[in-house]
Amino acid sequence: MSDGSSPLTGACVCGGVRFEITEPLESASYCHCTRCQRRTGAGASANAATAPGSLRVVAGEELLRSWTPPDGMAKVFCSECGGHVFAEHPSDPERRGVRLGAIDGDPGIRPSFHQYVAYAAAWEPILDDGLPRFPERRPAD
Numbered sequence: 001m002s003d004g005s006s007p008l009t010g011a012c013v014c015g016g017v018r019f020e021i022t023e024p025l026e027s028a029s030y031c032h033c034t035r036c037q038r039r040t041g042a043g044a045s046a047n048a049a050t051a052p053g054s055l056r057v058v059a060g061e062e063l064l065r066s067w068t069p070p071d072g073m074a075k076v077f078c079s080e081c082g083g084h085v086f087a088e089h090p091s092d093p094e095r096r097g098v099r100l101g102a103i104d105g106d107p108g109i110r111p112s113f114h115q116y117v118a119y120a121a122a123w124e125p126i127l128d129d130g131l132p133r134f135p136e137r138r139p140a141d
């Protein structure tokens with residue numbers, strides 16, 4: 001549980017990779033894109049944007065591997081357990097998005113929209129949670 005003074009912490013499945021986030025998360029959302037389904041094996045992925053430079057790997061840096069699609073963020077995961085921990089901008093490693101499920105305890109933020117709902121899994125209806133839904137990527141403000 002974050003009170004804004006202690007950093008958030010998180011880890012991969014096996015615990016070999018650990019990270020901390022020293023500033024409050026900026027926004028969070030559910031992504032229903034096909035890539036997130038393939039990456040997680042789930043119907044959607046919950047992600048949060050971090051303040052630039054605020055996510056720091058504190059253990060297991062050598063275990064990290066990534067896959068960078070031609071048109072998106074690098075997907076960074078633990079080579080030991082396969083657990084995804086964050087996404088990183090290919091040309092600016094300060095810009096990272098964190099996987100909410102990798103965070104210990106309460107991340108201090110809640111997802112506020114759904115994106116890429118046009119690709120949502122046929123087998124999992126999107127929760128009727130009142131949040132805005134965008135067929136593709138959420139348009140920039």
Ligand SMILES: [Zn+2]
Pocket residue numbers: 012013014015016017078079080081082083
């Ligand atoms: Zn691991």
Ligand SMILES: [Zn+2]
Pocket residue numbers: 031032033034035036037045116
């Ligand atoms: Zn996605």
